[in-house]
Amino acid sequence: xxxxxxxxxxxxxxxxxxxxxxxxxxxxxxxxxxxxxxxxxxxxxxxxxxxxxxxxxxxxxxxxxxxxxxxxxxxxxxxxxxxxxxxxxxxxxxxxxxxxxxxxxxxxxxxxxxxxxxxxxxxxxxxxxxxxxxxxxxxxxxxxxxxxxxxxxxxxxxxxxxxxxxxxxxxxxxxxxxxxxxxxxxxxxxxxxxxxxxxxxxxxx
Amino acid sequence: xxxxxxxxxxxxxxxxxxxxxxxxxxxxxxxxxxxxxxxxxxxxxxxxxxxxxxxxxxxxxxxxxxxxxxxxxxxxxxxxxxxxxxxxxxxxxxxxxxxxxxxxxxxxxxxxxxxxxxxxxxxxxxxxxxxxxxxxxxxxxxxxxxxxxxxxxxxxxxxxxxxxxxxxxxxxxxxxxxxxxxxxxxxxxxxxxxxxxxxxxxxxxxxxxxxxxxxxxxxxxxxxxxxxxxxxxxxxxxxxxxxxxxxxxxxxxxxxxxxxxxxxxxxxxxxxxxxxx
Numbered sequence: 001x002x003x004x005x006x007x008x009x010x011x012x013x014x015x016x017x018x019x020x021x022x023x024x025x026x027x028x029x030x031x032x033x034x035x036x037x038x039x040x041x042x043x044x045x046x047x048x049x050x051x052x053x054x055x056x057x058x059x060x061x062x063x064x065x066x067x068x069x070x071x072x073x074x075x076x077x078x079x080x081x082x083x084x085x086x087x088x089x090x091x092x093x094x095x096x097x098x099x100x101x102x103x104x105x106x107x108x109x110x111x112x113x114x115x116x117x118x119x120x121x122x123x124x125x126x127x128x129x130x131x132x133x134x135x136x137x138x139x140x141x142x143x144x145x146x147x148x149x150x151x152x153x154x155x156x157x158x159x160x161x162x163x164x165x166x167x168x169x170x171x172x173x174x175x176x177x178x179x180x181x182x183x184x185x186x187x188x189x190x191x192x193x194x195x196x197x198x199x200x201x202x203x204x205x
Numbered sequence: 206x207x208x209x210x211x212x213x214x215x216x217x218x219x220x221x222x223x224x225x226x227x228x229x230x231x232x233x234x235x236x237x238x239x240x241x242x243x244x245x246x247x248x249x250x251x252x253x254x255x256x257x258x259x260x261x262x263x264x265x266x267x268x269x270x271x272x273x274x275x276x277x278x279x280x281x282x283x284x285x286x287x288x289x290x291x292x293x294x295x296x297x298x299x300x301x302x303x304x305x306x307x308x309x310x311x312x313x314x315x316x317x318x319x320x321x322x323x324x325x326x327x328x329x330x331x332x333x334x335x336x337x338x339x340x341x342x343x344x345x346x347x348x349x350x351x352x353x354x355x356x357x358x359x360x361x362x363x364x365x366x367x368x369x370x371x372x373x374x375x376x377x378x379x380x381x382x383x384x385x386x387x388x389x390x391x392x393x394x395x396x397x398x399x400x401x402x403x404x405x406x407x408x409x410x411x412x413x414x415x416x417x418x419x420x421x422x423x424x425x426x427x428x429x430x431x432x433x434x435x436x437x438x439x440x441x442x443x444x445x446x447x448x449x450x451x452x453x454x455x456x457x458x459x460x461x462x463x464x465x466x467x468x469x470x471x472x473x474x475x476x477x478x479x480x481x482x
Binding site: 050051052070071072073076077079081084085086087088089098099120122136139 | 374379380382393
């Protein structure tokens with residue numbers, strides 16, 4: 001279980017808390033949504049949960065242990081802008097293999113074509129690149145996936161494709177998924193429960 | 206059909222590299238074959254304008270200007286290459302140190318780079334070359350010690366931006382160790398800046414080497430460096446001996462432009478966005 005207890009974060013001591021005393025639990029296979037207006041700390045929450053930022057207060061535990069400081073992190077974060085999450089000088093084949101060799105099943109499920117492998121990131125569309133990032137994040141030791149507005153820039157068909165794959169994987173591999181989005185309809189459709197980020201706090205609903 | 210339509214970026218860069226290497230080879234081979242012939246006076250062949258026998262003419266002492274120009278260019282290219290390499294290596298070390306060794310080191314190196322950039326270039330070159338006793342050693346130290354700030358700032362900014370980029374932070378969360386990240390993400394990103402910086406420093410260094418000698422702070426007057434030839438020619442231009450300045454001047458311009466073209470092509474080739482043009 002991914003568990004955050006009394007979590008708080010602020011950018012510098014003179015800044016207000018983006019969220020404070022936040023308790024959150026995601027069980028394997030569960031899909032949890034996070035919504036709220038811009039600037040309320042949704043992305044920051046994802047970064048703290050994935051170990052990108054150290055929490056100001058509280059802790060993030062996975063099965064009762066802190067997140068590993070080194071080695072493959074079982075909590076993987078997917079960014080809103082995939083073009084910033086890949087090395088622009090690497091070809092797609094190298095990007096996909098950064099963590100481990102993706103299985104042919106994952107490549108096929110995500111519709112990653114072999115013609116893409118010899119291309120550079122700027123030669124792929126946003127939707128194609130996001131699927132590459134998703135394939136890279138789905139290493140064998142990944143247990144929780146934090147999706148930070150991963151489909152907000154994509155067309156409806158690609159959105160459906162990506163979410164269908166994520167939902168299927170969550171079910172088959174018992175992946176815990178955190179869906180961050182402005183789109184309340186999307187969250188209502190995908191998630192079993194929702195967290196609303198309000199100013200300085202987080203309300204569970 | 207233009208050259209850019211006829212050949213792709215890789216072929217064009219390859220052609221420029223071959224051209225530059227050929228130019229280097231011809232200059233060094235020519236200078237070696239002619240030996241010290243450019244310093245031999247022949248008073249029966251004084252002040253001859255360019256023609257079949259003497260393609261670059263002869264000077265007021267009957268010395269062959271072609272041999273002198275080749276010898277001068279060989280010296281300039283050698284000095285330029287050495288000075289640019291030293292300067293680029295200083296820039297790489299200081300740039301990486303500023304970006305990775307903490308705030309104090311960064312502040313000191315940034316201040317030094319700012320001070321170097323704020324000081325008039327030529328004054329700094331003259332002072333350092335003079336303090337080092339002139340000659341090839343003085344020129345190399347002066348150019349190397351005064352040309353690192355711009356490239357240092359570029360490398361520092363690249364590494365700093367890269368360290369906080371999403372894909373480098375993500376690489377850590379994918380289990381990659383700092384050494385692996387430095388080798389696969391940071392260094393390949395800085396190498397093109399370093400190579401292009403070095404190539405673009407090279408023509409600068411050649412020009413400054415010639416400039417310092419022209420002003421009398423570089424090579425000794427009896428050594429036929431391009432700057433010496435240009436400086437000497439000034440006294441004879443009014444008497445109609447235009448070839449004394451035109452031939453060495455043109456070869457200097459051509460070599461500087463060739464290496465500038467090489468630098469720009471390599472930069473475009475190493476940039477994934479323009480490499481497939």
